[in-house]
Amino acid sequence: MIRRVDVCVYGGTPAGCAAAVAARQEGASVVLVEPNRWLGGILGAGIKPQQDCAMPEAVGGLTRRKVFGFGNTPPEIRTSFADWIRDEGIPVVLEHRVAAVQRQDGRIASVRFGGAPLDRWGVPAATFVDGSSVDIEARFFVDASYEGDLMAASGVSYRTGRESADEYKEEPAGVREPTNWTPIDPYVEPGRPESGLIPMIDTDHGKPIGAGDDYTQAYNFRFYLTTDPRRAVPLTPPPGYRASHYELVGRYAEYIMGTDDGTALERLSGIFPGWLQNGGEYNYLRESLVTNAPLGVSRHYQDGGWATRSAIWRMHIDYLRGLHHFLSTDPRIPADFREQTAALGLDRTMHPETEGWPNQLYVRVARRMHGRYTLTHDDVLNRTAVEDGVGLALYGVDTYPARRYACPRPGSSEVGVATEGNMFIGGEIGTGRPFDVPYRAITPWASDCLNLLVPVSLSATHIAYAAIRMEPTFCILGESAGVAAALAVQQASSVQDVNIDTLRSRLSDRGQILQCTT
Numbered sequence: 001m002i003r004r005v006d007v008c009v010y011g012g013t014p015a016g017c018a019a020a021v022a023a024r025q026e027g028a029s030v031v032l033v034e035p036n037r038w039l040g041g042i043l044g045a046g047i048k049p050q051q052d053c054a055m056p057e058a059v060g061g062l063t064r065r066k067v068f069g070f071g072n073t074p075p076e077i078r079t080s081f082a083d084w085i086r087d088e089g090i091p092v093v094l095e096h097r098v099a100a101v102q103r104q105d106g107r108i109a110s111v112r113f114g115g116a117p118l119d120r121w122g123v124p125a126a127t128f129v130d131g132s133s134v135d136i137e138a139r140f141f142v143d144a145s146y147e148g149d150l151m152a153a154s155g156v157s158y159r160t161g162r163e164s165a166d167e168y169k170e171e172p173a174g175v176r177e178p179t180n181w182t183p184i185d186p187y188v189e190p191g192r193p194e195s196g197l198i199p200m201i202d203t204d205h206g207k208p209i210g211a212g213d214d215y216t217q218a219y220n221f222r223f224y225l226t227t228d229p230r231r232a233v234p235l236t237p238p239p240g241y242r243a244s245h246y247e248l249v250g251r252y253a254e255y256i257m258g259t260d261d262g263t264a265l266e267r268l269s270g271i272f273p274g275w276l277q278n279g280g281e282y283n284y285l286r287e288s289l290v291t292n293a294p295l296g297v298s299r300h301y302q303d304g305g306w307a308t309r310s311a312i313w314r315m316h317i318d319y320l321r322g323l324h325h326f327l328s329t330d331p332r333i334p335a336d337f338r339e340q341t342a343a344l345g346l347d348r349t350m351h352p353e354t355e356g357w358p359n360q361l362y363v364r365v366a367r368r369m370h371g372r373y374t375l376t377h378d379d380v381l382n383r384t385a386v387e388d389g390v391g392l393a394l395y396g397v398d399t400y401p402a403r404r405y406a407c408p409r410p411g412s413s414e415v416g417v418a419t420e421g422n423m424f425i426g427g428e429i430g431t432g433r434p435f436d437v438p439y440r441a442i443t444p445w446a447s448d449c450l451n452l453l454v455p456v457s458l459s460a461t462h463i464a465y466a467a468i469r470m471e472p473t474f475c476i477l478g479e480s481a482g483v484a485a486a487l488a489v490q491q492a493s494s495v496q497d498v499n500i501d502t503l504r505s506r507l508s509d510r511g512q513i514l515q516c517t518t
Contacts (some may be wrong), residue, residue, distance in 0.1 A: 008142070023486045075352075108154050144372060374461060391476035453495055455480065
C-alpha cells in the first residue's frame with residue numbers, strides 16, 4: 001500500500017501531534033506514523049502536560065491552547081491526544097516504524113514503515129512483522145520521534161553521547177566529578193579487586209573530567225503503584241531472578257541502616273519506589289546511589305537497532321520486578337520495609353491495556369542532529385542572539401546520572417561506589433530568562449537532506465539538549481516544524497529556503513511566543 005501526502009510526520013509524541021495538526025491547519029495533507037499503540041509519548045505515560053514548564057507565560061500556540069488542557073492522568077492524556085488528531089481529520093498509522101528510506105535528488109522520496117506490534121507489557125518488537133509494511137510518499141517529512149530514526153535512516157548527520165568540554169567551550173560538558181559516593185566495597189569478594197565488580201557497577205573508563213564519551217543520561221519509567229487489591233497488578237520476579245544480581249542493593253541498604261540518622265526508611269524508599277512526583281507517579285531519584293532504573297544502558301539504546309532497544313526496554317521492566325522482589329525478601333532489609341514493599345503493585349487503572357506498565361520508556365535523549373545551528377550552553381545562558389527563532393525554551397541544564405562505577409573517594413585512596421553525570425544547573429527556572437531555539441537547529445544541512453524537519457532530536461550539544469528536552473518545548477517546536485513544512489509545500493522550496501520572516505509572522509499569528517518580554 002502506498003500513501004501520498006504533502007507532509008508525513010513520524011512520531012506521535014506531543015511534538016509530532018502538534019506538527020501534524022499545524023501542517024493540516026495550514027492546508028497540507030498529512031499522515032502521522034507512530035511506533036507505539038498510543039499517541040502522546042511520555043505525556044501519556046506519566047508526565048503531565050505542564051509538569052516541566054517553569055514559565056507558562058512563555059508558551060503559546062497549540063501547546064498552550066490545547067495540550068495544556070489534556071488532563072493529569074495517563075488515560076486522560078492519551079485519550080485527549082487521540083481525540084485531537086481524530087477531530088483534525090489526520091490519518092494515523094500505529095505500531096509501525098522506519099524500515100527503509102528512498103532518496104532522490106537530495107530529498108526523501110518515500111519511506112517504508114514496517115509493522116512492529118508491542119507485546120502485552122508495551123515492549124516494542126525486536127523485529128518487523130512480515131507483510132505489514134506501509135509505504136508513504138511525501139513532499140516533506142517531520143521526524144518527531146524521541147530516537148531520531150527517520151533522521152538517521154535518511155543519512156542526516158547526528159551525534160550521540162557527551163561532547164568534551166573543549167569541543168564547544170562548555171564548562172559543565174563531558175565527564176563530571178563523582179556524585180553519591182558511598183563507602184561500599186564494590187568487589188565480589190570484599191577487599192579483593194581481582195574477584196571482579198559486583199553487578200550494577202561499571203568499570204571506570206578512566207577519562208578525565210571534561211572528556212567526551214559515549215554515555216548519556218539515565219532512562220526510566222514514570223510508573224504508578226497502589227496497595228488497593230482491586231487495582232493492583234502484582235510485581236513478580238523476572239525469569240532467571242537471582243538475588244546476587246542485586247548485591248549492590250543489599251550492601252547499600254546495609255550502609256543506610258548502619259548510618260541511620262532517622263531517615264533510613266525514607267532513604268530505602270529512594271531505592272524503590274523512588275521519587276514520588278506531585279502527580280502521583282514515581283520517577284528516578286538522582287540523590288540515591290541506587291534507585292528504580294538501571295544505569296549505563298541508555299548509551300546502547302541511543303543509536304541501537306530495535307533488537308537492542310527492545311532488550312533494554314525489557315531490562316528496565318525486569319530490573320524493577322527484581323528490585324521489588326529483592327527489597328521484599330532479602331533479610332538485610334528491615335522487616336517492616338520488606339512488608340511495605342511487598343504490598344505494592346502496579347496500578348492497572350493508569351495503563352489497563354499493558355497490565356499497569358507504562359507504554360513509553362522515558363527516553364530523555366538519544367540521537368541529536370548535527371544541523372545548521374548547534375545549540376550550546378552559551379545559548380542556554382542567553383549569551384547568543386539569533387534572528388530565526390521559532391520557539392522559546394526555559395529550563396535548567398537537567399541531566400540524570402549516566403553511569404555508576406567504582407572509584408576512590410575524592411581526595412582519598414578509599415575505594416567505593418559513585419554515580420556520575422548528574423547535574424541540575426539553575427533548577428527548573430534555569431537563568432530565569434527563556435532562550436531562542438533557531439529554525440536552523442531543527443533543519444539539517446542542505447547537503448544532508450532538503451525536505452526533513454527535526455523538532456525533537458534537534459541540533460544541540462548534550463548540555464544544551466538537557467535544557468531543551470522538556471515536552472512543552474518539544475511541542476512548541478513541533479508546531480513550528482509543521483507550519484514550516486506546510487509553508488515549504490506552498491513555496492515549493494526546500495526546508496532550508498523557507499522564508500524565515502514569513503514563517504515567524506505565521507507563527508505569531510497562530511499565537512506562538514517568539515520573544516521574551518520578561
